[in-house]
Amino acid sequence: xxxxxxxxxxxxxxxxxxxxxxxxxxxxxxxxxxxxxxxxxxxxxxxxxxxxxxxxxxxxxxxxxxxxxxxxxxxxxxxxxxxxxxxxxxxxxxxxxxxxxxxxxxxxxxxxxxxxxxxxxxxxxxxxxxxxxxxxxxxxxxxxxxxxxxxxxxxxxx
Amino acid sequence: xxxxxxxxxxxxxxxxxxxxxxxxxxxxxxxxxxxxxxxxxxxxxxxxxxxxxxxxxxxxxxxxxxxxxxxxxxxxxxxxxxxxxxxxxxxxxxxxxxxxxxxxxxxxxxxxxxxxxxxxxxxxxxxxxxxxxxxxxxxxxxxxxxxxxxxxxxxxxx
DNA sequence: CATTACGATGCACAGATTGTGCATAATGCT
DNA sequence: AGCATTATGCACAATCTGTGCATCGTAATG
Numbered sequence: 001x002x003x004x005x006x007x008x009x010x011x012x013x014x015x016x017x018x019x020x021x022x023x024x025x026x027x028x029x030x031x032x033x034x035x036x037x038x039x040x041x042x043x044x045x046x047x048x049x050x051x052x053x054x055x056x057x058x059x060x061x062x063x064x065x066x067x068x069x070x071x072x073x074x075x076x077x078x079x080x081x082x083x084x085x086x087x088x089x090x091x092x093x094x095x096x097x098x099x100x101x102x103x104x105x106x107x108x109x110x111x112x113x114x115x116x117x118x119x120x121x122x123x124x125x126x127x128x129x130x131x132x133x134x135x136x137x138x139x140x141x142x143x144x145x146x147x148x149x150x151x152x153x154x155x156x157x158x
Numbered sequence: 159x160x161x162x163x164x165x166x167x168x169x170x171x172x173x174x175x176x177x178x179x180x181x182x183x184x185x186x187x188x189x190x191x192x193x194x195x196x197x198x199x200x201x202x203x204x205x206x207x208x209x210x211x212x213x214x215x216x217x218x219x220x221x222x223x224x225x226x227x228x229x230x231x232x233x234x235x236x237x238x239x240x241x242x243x244x245x246x247x248x249x250x251x252x253x254x255x256x257x258x259x260x261x262x263x264x265x266x267x268x269x270x271x272x273x274x275x276x277x278x279x280x281x282x283x284x285x286x287x288x289x290x291x292x293x294x295x296x297x298x299x300x301x302x303x304x305x306x307x308x309x310x311x312x313x314x315x316x
Numbered sequence: 317c318a319t320t321a322c323g324a325t326g327c328a329c330a331g332a333t334t335g336t337g338c339a340t341a342a343t344g345c346t
Numbered sequence: 347a348g349c350a351t352t353a354t355g356c357a358c359a360a361t362c363t364g365t366g367c368a369t370c371g372t373a374a375t376g
Contacts, residue, residue: 002219015213019177022362033326038364051216055173057309058209061160064309069259069266089303093310101227103297108227112309139261145247151215151222151270152251180333191355196335318376325370333362342353 002047007032009153011040012049016150019053056148059112066113066140071105072127073135085132094122105137160205165190167311169198170207174308177211214306217270224271224298229263230285231293243290252280263295 004012010030014021023034023041030037044050059067074081089098089109097110113119119138127136162170168188172179181192181199188195202208217225232239247256247267255268271277277296285294 004220012213012215016215017212019211019213023364024362034362035327035364036325038362039324042364047219048216049219050213052214053177054175054212054214054306055170055177055208056210056212057170057174058206059309061205061207062162062309062311062314067257069257086303093307093313095304096307096309097305098303099225099227099299100301100303101297101299103295105297107303108297114313137261139259139263139266141257141259143258145244145256145258145265146253147255148212149251149254151217151220151254153220155251155272156220181335182333192333193335193356194354196333197353200335320373320375322373323371325368327367327369329365331363334360336358336360338356340354340356342351344349344351346347346349 002049004049004156008040008044008049009156011037012044013150013153015041015050015053016153063114064112065115066119067144068111068113068119068138068140070109070111070123070127070136070138072107072109072133073104074106074132075134077106081132085130088126088130088132092122092126094118105135160207162207162314166198166202166207167314169195170202171308171311173199173208173211174311221272222270223273224277225302226269226271226277226296226298228267228269228281228285228294228296230265230267230291231262232264232290233292235264239290243288246284246288246290250280250284252276263293 007030011026014026014029021029023037026032026037026041027034032040041050072085074085085107089095089107092111094111094113095109096112099108100106101108111119111122113122119140123136123138127133165188169184172184172187179187181195184190184195184199185192190198199208230243232243243265247253247265250269252269252271253267254270257266258264259266269277269280271280277298281294281296285291
């Protein structure tokens with residue numbers, strides 16, 4: 001775990017909020033010179049504390065009306081089966097996030113979809129028929145309370 | 159839903175990948191002049207197609223070793239109870255995402271945590287004792303197959 | 317205590333980037 | 347065709363970026 005001082009944390013917090021802040025704007029925000037912000041930013045990128053920068057696109061505006069969480073239970077837990085499932089997940093663009101989990105289901109998928117038909121399509125024509133999959137249970141997002149919250153940097157010691 | 163042409167889609171895809179691309183770099187990527195990229199980018203921001211830019215921080219490097227999904231069932235579905243629960247969610251920094259869902263649980267939370275003790279703390283000392291909450295079930299992420307995948311812009315017509 | 321070594325800092329500056337005005341090209345409409 | 351509207355590239359002033367460099371503070375060493 002990297003050693004970070006107060007300037008680093010402020011800088012990370014600021015960039016987490018707005019990834020296109022200029023070094024000058026960062027400088028004004030955290031009370032350092034622009035050049036020093038540039039150097040610190042480069043260091044944090046180098047160290048992979050900052051893993052990247054991304055534009056956040058508004059799914060709804062682009063016609064992705066639906067978010068669904070899909071719980072998957074595999075047919076068997078053989079490595080071969082797991083591998084096939086992972087390949088499937090990688091191939092389906094609508095699946096934005098995928099995790100293997102403890103608990104009753106083996107995997108949790110988050111899918112972004114155009115409408116209910118697309119969800120039905122993914123569940124019934126892609127996931128269910130796949131040989132690796134034993135059981136599928138999907139839930140539709142009714143409301144987002146929180147999305148893309150920042151990491152709680154304030155809890156970092158020193 | 160906004161009308162987008164091929165240039166817009168290429169531009170969005172590029173910025174989704176790297177949110178700090180300069181207009182010149184965008185220009186080279188999508189085959190347009192830098193000034194025009196600047197203008198299109200401004201329009202897409204104006205129209206909220208691009209909702210923001212964010213630095214992506216590596217949780218593991220910062221000591222957040224654990225991701226957990228927590229399913230919550232409310233005690234009652236009264237508006238008052240829901241409101242109290244939402245306030246709770248807003249207050250807890252470790253909860254990064256929160257959705258209300260169809261299906262057996264009312265809410266799904268994604269929490270980023272320092273260790274198992276923090277998870278136990280949130281579940282047993284924050285969520286369980288809260289008056290609005292009837293049932294809590296948590297799952298720990300064992301592996302990330304996909305995270306922060308891009309919106310499948312290729313599926314957008316025109 | 318003095319000295320040395322080292323990292324962090326601000327400043328200066330050359331080179332790159334940004335957004336806007338403007339003339340021109342492309343597109344759509346009557 | 348004729349006209350209006352929009353998109354485009356170019357030019358350019360203002361801004362931003364990263365690097366060299368001198369200085370400062372701090373910790374370690376003699």
